[in-house]
Amino acid sequence: MNSAEKFISVKGRSRSLSTQQKEIFLLLKNYELNFSFFKNKNLFKTKKIFLEIGFGSGEIIFREAKKNPDHIYIGVEYYKRGVTQLLKKINDEKLKNIKIFHGDVHKLLTKLPREIFDEIWLFFPDPWPKKKHEKRRFIQKKIIGDLHYLIKPKGKLFISSDDTNYISWTLSLFLLMDKFDWLAFQPKDWRNPNNDYFGSRYEKKAALKNKVSYFLKFKKK
Numbered sequence: 001m002n003s004a005e006k007f008i009s010v011k012g013r014s015r016s017l018s019t020q021q022k023e024i025f026l027l028l029k030n031y032e033l034n035f036s037f038f039k040n041k042n043l044f045k046t047k048k049i050f051l052e053i054g055f056g057s058g059e060i061i062f063r064e065a066k067k068n069p070d071h072i073y074i075g076v077e078y079y080k081r082g083v084t085q086l087l088k089k090i091n092d093e094k095l096k097n098i099k100i101f102h103g104d105v106h107k108l109l110t111k112l113p114r115e116i117f118d119e120i121w122l123f124f125p126d127p128w129p130k131k132k133h134e135k136r137r138f139i140q141k142k143i144i145g146d147l148h149y150l151i152k153p154k155g156k157l158f159i160s161s162d163d164t165n166y167i168s169w170t171l172s173l174f175l176l177m178d179k180f181d182w183l184a185f186q187p188k189d190w191r192n193p194n195n196d197y198f199g200s201r202y203e204k205k206a207a208l209k210n211k212v213s214y215f216l217k218f219k220k221k
């Protein structure tokens with residue numbers, strides 16, 4: 001087991017589910033992302049498809065999927081409790097346009113066909129603020145290449161964080177890679193949340209602590 005896997009398994013074990021939550025978790029089989037889904041190439045041409053990486057409790061993906069039943073939303077999360085929270089919401093509302101990948105997003109990204117997503121969202125990724133932990137941050141040069149491969153031409157990528165280090169790290173790598181345009185023309189473009197994608201659990205937590213959050217929006221070149 002490498003250090004990332006150790007971290008994941010520790011995190012997965014950290015708080016066990018109640019009996020009721022375990023029952024809800026079993027619903028995953030009804031909403032789980034199946035790789036055969038990607039065989040239907042026509043789907044990507046006719047539908048808008050969104051990917052959220054690390055959806056936490058799933059507030060944003062749930063709200064968007066409910067609002068736009070014709071679009072397809074794929075959510076990735078390895079935190080079991082978060083998956084359970086989203087499952088409860090989508091099962092209560094009987095939403096049919098969300099698929100969940102429960103696991104490490106790195107295991108998913110390299111298995112997907114190119115140019116399938118209209119948008120990819122990464123809201124408040126784990127910041128790994130210490131210099132010695134930089135390698136654990138999700139945003140890396142290789143990942144920027146993977147995201148570029150997966151996004152449709154002119155598709156968008158949204159990244160937010162309340163960690164100044166993470167935001168400067170992200171911006172410097174995106175500028176270096178030059179695969180996306182940064183859609184910021186004035187400070188309000190990165191200071192204000194996007195009109196639709198606001199109010200995640202971690203964004204609210206940051207606001208309660210009076211921490212400033214940053215909202216980056218990129219467009220594939």
Ligand SMILES: C[S@@+](CC[C@H](N)C(=O)[O-])C[C@H]1O[C@@H](n2cnc3c(N)ncnc32)[C@H](O)[C@@H]1O
Nearest residue numbers: 054055056077078079104105123124200201202
């Ligand atoms: C700081 S939380 C933010 C959650 C949510 N996006 C929000 O804004 O409230 C980061 C989330 O990313 C998930 N995560 C981190 N690394 C991941 C990975 N490699 N694969 C899947 N999920 C991951 C964590 O389990 C956690 O729920």
